[in-house]
Amino acid sequence: MAKAKKSKLKIVKAKKAKKPVAKKANGLPSPSKKPFGQAGLALDGVRILDFTHVQSGPTCTQLLAWFGADVIKIERPGIGDITRGQLVDVKGADSLYFTMLNHNKRSITIDSKHKKGKEILDRLIKECDVLVENFAPGALDRMGLTWEHIHKLNPRMIVASVKGFGPGPYEDCKVYENVAQCTGGSASTTGFRDGPPLVTGAQIGDSGTGLHLALGIVTALYQRSRTGRGQKVLCAMQDGVLNLARVKLRDQQRLKHGPLTEFSQYGEGIPFGDAVPRAGNDSGGGQPGRILKCKGAPQDPNAYIYFITQAPVWEPICDVIGEPTWKTDPEYATPKARLPKLNQIFSRIEQWTMTKTKFEAMEILNKYDIPCGPILSMKELAEDQSLRKTGTVVEVDHPKRGKYLSVGNPIKLSDSISKVKRSPLLGEHTDEILKDVLNYSAKEIADIKLSGAITAPEKKEKAA
Numbered sequence: 076m077a078k079a080k081k082s083k084l085k086i087v088k089a090k091k092a093k094k095p096v097a098k099k100a101n102g103l104p105s106p107s108k109k110p111f112g113q114a115g116l117a118l119d120g121v122r123i124l125d126f127t128h129v130q131s132g133p134t135c136t137q138l139l140a141w142f143g144a145d146v147i148k149i150e151r152p153g154i155g156d157i158t159r160g161q162l163v164d165v166k167g168a169d170s171l172y173f174t175m176l177n178h179n180k181r182s183i184t185i186d187s188k189h190k191k192g193k194e195i196l197d198r199l200i201k202e203c204d205v206l207v208e209n210f211a212p213g214a215l216d217r218m219g220l221t222w223e224h225i226h227k228l229n230p231r232m233i234v235a236s237v238k239g240f241g242p243g244p245y246e247d248c249k250v251y252e253n254v255a256q257c258t259g260g261s262a263s264t265t266g267f268r269d270g271p272p273l274v275t276g277a278q279i280g281d282s283g284t285g286l287h288l289a290l291g292i293v294t295a296l297y298q299r300s301r302t303g304r305g306q307k308v309l310c311a312m313q314d315g316v317l318n319l320a321r322v323k324l325r326d327q328q329r330l331k332h333g334p335l336t337e338f339s340q341y342g343e344g345i346p347f348g349d350a351v352p353r354a355g356n357d358s359g360g361g362q363p364g365r366i367l368k369c370k371g372a373p374q375d376p377n378a379y380i381y382f383i384t385q386a387p388v389w390e391p392i393c394d395v396i397g398e399p400t401w402k403t404d405p406e407y408a409t410p411k412a413r414l415p416k417l418n419q420i421f422s423r424i425e426q427w428t429m430t431k432t433k434f435e436a437m438e439i440l441n442k443y444d445i446p447c448g449p450i451l452s453m454k455e456l457a458e459d460q461s462l463r464k465t466g467t468v469v470e471v472d473h474p475k476r477g478k479y480l481s482v483g484n485p486i487k488l489s490d491s492i493s494k495v496k497r498s499p500l501l502g503e504h505t506d507e508i509l510k511d512v513l514n515y516s517a518k519e520i521a522d523i524k525l526s527g528a529i530t531a532p533e534k535k536e537k538a539a
């Protein structure tokens with residue numbers, strides 16, 4: 076018995092050796108022979124039912140669309156995403172608020188509370204991989220689109236939501252950007268110590284949470300390829316902001332063990348309270364930094380540079396600013412010795428930066444690997460040719476507003492190269508989606524139009 080077993084084993088081994096195992100590693104197909112950038116987009120074949128509005132949700136679905144997903148934006152007939160008509164700059168055209176957040180999507184109008192509208196939505200649910208929404212808490216359920224309903228229709232569906240808060244005392248609250256910045260720890264740690272809390276210009280609550288949600292969605296898609304089933308993905312804006320402000324929660328815990336020595340207030344001899352204070356423009360990391368005036372400030376509101384006194388380049392810093400003795404003077408030579416004197420050190424550095432424009436200073440400092448960055452205005456960013464070349468700033472043409480600038484996909488994939496296409500007009504793709512995605516016949520589409528499920532109220536009256 077034992078002998079026979081052994082010889083069988085040998086035969087099996089011999090057979091196995093002939094298989095081209097390396098090519099099918101991990102169940103993946105053989106590497107594409109097509110040149111990079113020509114093997115289709117990363118999310119080709121993924122279809123998104125996009126029930127998002129305003130900024131947080133649309134940021135997420137725009138990213139997915141840039142990566143190749145077919146994003147079908149559901150909008151209320153006659154009105155659409157509220158941002159189409161907010162901060163309007165060109166009469167009769169969708170606002171930049173809308174156009175800059177809804178590139179590469181298709182738009183269909185559906186009244187989700189209309190009987191026929193619900194039927195169309197159910198058909199869409201069966202045809203899509205992900206439903207993304209950022210309605211006020213409970214709104215999706217009130218439309219009848221509960222998780223149970225969706226999951227029954229399509230067990231593979233991923234349902235992704237942005238809400239202001241996660242489960243807890245505030246879960247039913249509506250939330251906008253600045254509320255999230257305030258409740259997520261950003262505002263209490265932004266601004267100057269002796270001033271009020273401040274919100275930042277970067278939309279970390281809305282766009283930041285949209286980014287978090289996009290990662291949640293692709294992760295759920297990846298897991299679905301193994302499990303075959305969808306799941307719920309939730310990103311609360313408070314959680315997203317807190318995640319981005321995590322270094323401040325780090326500092327909160329450090330406070331128990333003594334003052335935060337990299338904060339200017341330490342050098343100024345001002346005691347710390349029991350919560351992380353606002354630190355002005357002090358660097359958030361262990362390398363002290365400041366915003367310093369350059370030639371032209373303060374008349375030019377952006378003639379400033381961020382200057383970091385990174386420890387490894389302390390010696391070149393001393394040479395550049397004309398204080399070579401600080402390299403060896405024990406009062407300045409070590410990072411620890413410098414911490415109580417940051418105000419004095421930075422005002423000496425500023426004497427030097429004020430003799431240069433921010434771009435001249437940047438050029439000189441970069442030669443010595445001294446970390447720094449000019450304060451760039453939105454005008455300068457809009458005109459920056461290198462950002463145009465990389466597609467981070469793009470010019471888009473729109474039939475109603477003409478050419479406008481937008482931020483392109485900031486995430487660059489070498490095999491999935493994003494092309495920015497203009498945002499859709501309200502309901503522009505309604506017929507196309509009903510016909511090609513949902514297979515409604517011409518007669519059925521005509522009936523749907525008459526039913527009022529996809530038309531604005533005034534058109535409903537005319538149709539009746």
Ligand SMILES: CC(C)(COP(=O)(O)OP(=O)(O)OC[C@H]1O[C@@H](n2cnc3c(N)ncnc32)[C@H](O)[C@@H]1OP(=O)(O)O)[C@@H](O)C(=O)NCCC(=O)NCCS
Nearest residue numbers: 129130131150151186187209210211214217238239249250
């Ligand atoms: C952003 C927010 C404050 C806006 O509030 P809002 O303008 O009052 O909008 P809501 O989300 O409450 O939706 C309004 C209504 O439109 C309805 N609606 C939306 N699309 C519809 C459609 N296609 N057909 C019919 N009704 C539709 C909703 O069902 C809801 O009705 P209901 O309240 O009767 O259930 C809120 O949506 C919210 O808190 N969202 C979650 C957090 C978030 O994403 N905030 C950041 C936004 S950038």
